[in-house]
Amino acid sequence: MSEARNTKQKKLVLSLLKNSDRPLTAGEIYRLAIRHFPKIAKSTVYRNLDALVSRGEVSQGLHQNGESFYSIAGEHSHSHYMICRECRQMIDFPQCPLSSMERGIADASGFHITGHSLQIYGYCKDCNNKKKN
C-alpha cells in the first residue's frame, strides 16, 4: 500500500511554513531549508510542497508572475490575499466571496469545482504614499 514516509525534509518544509507569518514561495522555502539541511535539493522542496498541497495540509496561491506561494491550510479559515505590486507584501483577507457562490455557479454548467485561486493586486498604504511624494 501507499506509505507516506515522514522524512526530516518533509517535516522541515512544513515547519518552515508553520513558523512563517506569511506565505512563502518555493524558492524562499528552499533558501530557508538550506540553512538547516545544506544538501537539500530544490526538487525535494517542490515534491514535498506538491504532496502537502494534495494532502490538503498546505494551500497554494499564485503571484502575478505565475510563481506559486504556499501557506498552511488553516484548519477552518480559508483566506486570500491582497498583494502589493511594489513591495510584494501580502495582506490577509479572510472573507472568501467564493465560498457562498460556488454551488450556484457550478450547478448551471455541471462543472465540478475542486478549488479556486483569488488574489487582489494593488498598492499597500506605505507604497502608495511613497508614490505620491
Add this chain to the structure above:
Amino acid sequence: MSEARNTKQKKLVLSLLKNSDRPLTAGEIYRLAIRHFPKIAKSTVYRNLDALVSRGEVSQGLHQNGESFYSIAGEHSHSHYMICRECRQMIDFPQCPLSSMERGIADASGFHITGHSLQIYGYCKDCNNKKKN
C-alpha cells in the same frame, strides 16, 4: 514624446484576440500569428500583449501552472472563468463576486486596489463523466 506606433504586428495580436471566442495564451497567439506573418517573433507577441494589458485593452488571467491567458477587456463586462483541469476548457462565469466587495476590503487597510485575479478550477461536465467510466 511617447510615440505609440501602430504596427501591423500589434494590430494582428489584437485582432486575433478579437476574433477568438475564448481567451488565448501567448503561445496560442504566437502560433496563430505565424500564419499571417511567418517571421513574427515570440518576443514581439509578448511585448504587444504587455502593452495592450497595461493600456487596458486586454485583460490577463492565470492558468494553474502560471501560464497567462489573454482576452479582450470587455468594455463593460468583467468576467472570470471556470477552467477544466483535464481539457483546459474555459467556461465563462460573468458574475464577479469581487466587484461589490473591493471597496470594503480595501478601506480597512488603506490598500489601493488596481485589479484582481480569480479563477475557479475543477472538472467540466464531459471530463467528469469520463472519469466515472
Add this chain to the structure above:
DNA sequence: TTATTATTGCAACTCATTTTCATTAAGCGC
C-alpha cells in the same frame, strides 16, 4: 537487523517569459 521501496540529491531538462542588440519601419516634418 534486514528487506522493501518511498524519498532524496543531483544534474539535466522543459518551457514560459525576458533580455540584448543590431536591423527595420512607423510617423513626423519637409
Add this chain to the structure above:
DNA sequence: GCGCTTAATGAAAATGAGTTGCAATAATAA
C-alpha cells in the same frame, strides 16, 4: 515622395520556476 528619428521588430541567447530520470539513501514493516 524623401529622409530622419527612434519605437518596434526578429533572432538568439538568457533567465528562472518547476519537472524528470536515475542511482544512492533512509524510513518503515517484518
